[in-house]
C-alpha cells in the first residue's frame with residue numbers, strides 16, 4: 001500500500017499535522033518510537049502545558065526562518081485549532097494554557113481523532129526515495145513524508161541521521177533553555193538555595209541580555225527560568241566566553257543597598273559567601289550584592305534541557321511551505337529543524353504552527 005503521507009514522530013508538531021491532514025481526508029500513517037505518542041507534551045509547563053503566548057514576536061526565536069509560519073499562524077490561530085478540537089484554553093499574563101491547566105488534556109485532544117492512525121514503539125532508522133515514493137525502514141511507502149522527530153532534549157531522541165539518504169545536512173543538537181555550570185568558588189554551600197534576583201549575561205564587557213526571576217543555586221552552577229532564558233542568547237560553541245552577574249537587590253540602587261548591606265537582604269548562607277568576597281565592609285558588600293559574578297563553564301545536561309539548538313539546516317527548506325528544497329514531497333517541522341525559541345510557550349507554538357503549515361501544503 002502507498003500512503004499519501006507518512007508522519008515520522010508523534011509529538012506536538014507531528015500530532016498537529018496528523019489532525020489537519022485527517023480533516024483534509026489524506027490517507028496517512030504516523031510512526032512513533034515511544035510506546036505512546038506525545039510523551040514530552042505531558043512534561044511541559046510543569047505539567048500545565050504552556051502551549052502558546054499572546055505576545056508573539058519573531059525576535060523570540062533564533063532565526064528569521066520562522067517569520068512566514070508565525071505570520072500565518074499567530075497565537076489566535078493555535079487557540080482556534082485547539083478550540084476546533086474541542087479544547088478550551090485560558091491566558092494567564094499572555095501565557096496560554098488548557099483551561100484545565102493540565103498537559104494531559106492537551107494530549108488527549110490531540111490524540112482523540114488520530115490515535116487509530118499511529119503505530120507506536122516503531123523507530124524510524126532510514127528514509128529514502130525511489131522515484132516519487134518515500135520508503136521508510138524498507139517497510140512503509142508514501143508519496144510525502146513529514147519529519148517531526150523533535151530533539152534529544154530531556155526524554156527525546158536524536159534521529160537526524162535518518163534523513164541522510166535524502167541529502168539533508170544538520171547542525172548538531174546542543175542544549176538550550178538549560179541550567180549553567182559555573183565556577184564554584186563563591187557558590188560553595190549554596191546548593192538548594194533559591195533567591196529572587198536580576199541576572200545579567202555578559203560577554204567580556206558587553207551586556208548581552210538580562211532577566212529577572214528566581215535563581216536556583218546548585219553544586220556546580222545555577223538553574224531556574226531566568227538562567228534558562230539567558231542560555232537562549234548565548235553562542236553555544238563559545239559558552240566559556242560569558243559571565244553571569246547576579247543582582248540580589250534589583251529594586252534598590254547601590255546606596256540604598258549599602259544602608260542595609262550587612263543587615264540581611266539575602267538568605268544567611270548567601271550573605272556568608274558575599275562577605276567572603278566583600279571582607280565585611282558595607283560598601284563592598286553592597287557592591288557584591290549587586291554584582292555577584294560567576295564565570296560560565298558550560299551548559300547543563302541535555303537530558304534536562306527544555307529544548308535544543310541545532311537540527312536540520314533551515315536553508316534546505318522553503319520557509320513558506322516547509323517542503324525540502326532538495327527532495328520534493330519531504331517536509332520537516334518542530335524542533336527537528338534548526339529552530340528554537342525562548343521560554344514562555346514559544347517552542348510549542350512553533351511545533352504546532354509548523355506542523356499545521358506542513359499539513360496545509362501537503363497535497
Ligand SMILES: Cc1cc2nc3c(=O)[nH]c(=O)nc-3n(C[C@H](O)[C@H](O)[C@H](O)COP(=O)(O)OP(=O)(O)OC[C@H]3O[C@@H](n4cnc5c(N)ncnc54)[C@H](O)[C@@H]3O)c2cc1C
Pocket residue numbers: 008009010011012013014031032033034037038039040041043044045046049050051052122123124125148149150151153154155156157158159162305306307333334335336344345346347348349351
Ligand atoms: C520539561 C520540558 C518542559 C517544556 N515546557 C514547555 C512549555 O511549557 N512550553 C513550550 O512552548 N515548550 C515547552 N517545552 C519544549 C517543547 O516540549 C518542545 O519544543 C516540543 O515538544 C517540540 O515538539 P516536536 O514535535 O518538535 O518534538 P517532540 O514533541 O519531542 O516530538 C517528537 C516525537 O518524535 C518521536 N521520535 C523521535 N525520533 C523518532 C524516530 N526515529 N522514529 C519515530 N519516532 C521518533 C519522539 O519519540 C517524539 O514523540 C518543554 C520541554 C521540556 C523537556
